Amino acid sequence: MKCKLSDICSFRKGKISVDGLNRSTYISTENMLPNKCGITEASSLPTVQLTQEYKKGDVLVSNIRPYFKKIWKATYDGGCSNDVLVFAANSNTDKDFLYYILANDDFFAYSMATSKGTKMPRGDKTSIMQYEVPVMDIELQRRIASILKSIDEKIELNNAINNNLEQQAVLLFKKWFIEFDNSSKNMLETRFGLVPESFKLLKNGELPLVVTDYVANGSFASLKANVTLYQEPNYAYFIRNTDLKSGTFEVFVDEHSYNFLSKSTLYGGEIIISNVGDVGSVFLCPKLDKPMTLGNNIIMLRPEQENLRYYLYIWFKWLYGQSLIQGIKGGSAQPKFNKTDFKNLPIFLPPDDLLEQFHQIVKPMFELINENNTENQALTRTRDTILPRLMSGELDVSDIEI
16 A cells, blocks of 8 residues: 655754854755765855754755655755755654655656756756655554664764774874874974974875776777766766765776776775865775776876875875865866876885885774675665565565564
8 A cells, every 4th residue: 555755754944044054063065965975064054044954853855856866864954045945844754754755766866757857957946845655653663764774874884993993093103103202203304394303305206106086997988988987886886076976886897898898907905085076075985796997087096005094094084185175176067186196295104114114004994994894785775676676575574674
């Protein structure tokens, strides 16, 4: 038996003063993460006086380009842009159950199918409320939600462990390479301030490092003619900035495309930096279950010296390297930087023995992070596979133990 979405929830009405918001409590489509990965902090607040409010327990869904699957269940009160839909559960609906109704891929597919516009499709609010949902009593709703929530909680736990491990590595980096606790006190004055005289002052382009990107494989015309992207599994993953942010990889290329993109093949462990749009996002490339190739609008750094990997990752993501990257970006409508400017940026390196000590300490931390990320990918696939089957009744909740 089915009912309409409007029978179990409604769009929240009401405004909130922007003066009472901060970058954590203001949500727009820009700071919602794709592939159901929640939110991040907003880069700025709107200039208007009032904006749409949301309450703790509401479900927020980006209404622009629904195929990005941006969704978040609010854990506090706040405000959002008009391009974010705020769903409030009715009294007969479990709030977690509502979240999973809306997190179902079927809902995003429906929202796209009934959307308006081609270049930047928007969900049609009237049609959205006509979306058909299963009729279930509150106890069954809670049981289904608890099964799915247990998977999400494991993903969140892994993410929290990963954040803690990375912060431990960053703290060690700061002690050794910013405060110089483990170095001689004979110092030289540099653009970075006082640095031990045993450290090397170089440019990025002087490092034993391969720096490449998607367009290194050929002209735009040849790329267009030889590279085909797929939304269904194929020979190799096409790794994009948005995938690295969300931890889900859903774009593929065929074998011909993969071979054509040979100058930007990924093997796992490369440092990837966004150089267009979201400039300065830094990631370590994971090791996945298929071949991988680099997507567009990002550059890849492959150290030829293994003990440089985590030093450079932390340098570019957290410390001096990040501010230097922001200093070379240009463009107004779409910020970006080029490889030549990047290669000319300064950097300092510790002596080889100190670099090797650091590498040996933090390597197990990053290996565990990679293991947790791999587990999260499997958990995400499991959740997204059983979610529609639970909603349709194809999978009986009594068959699942949590």
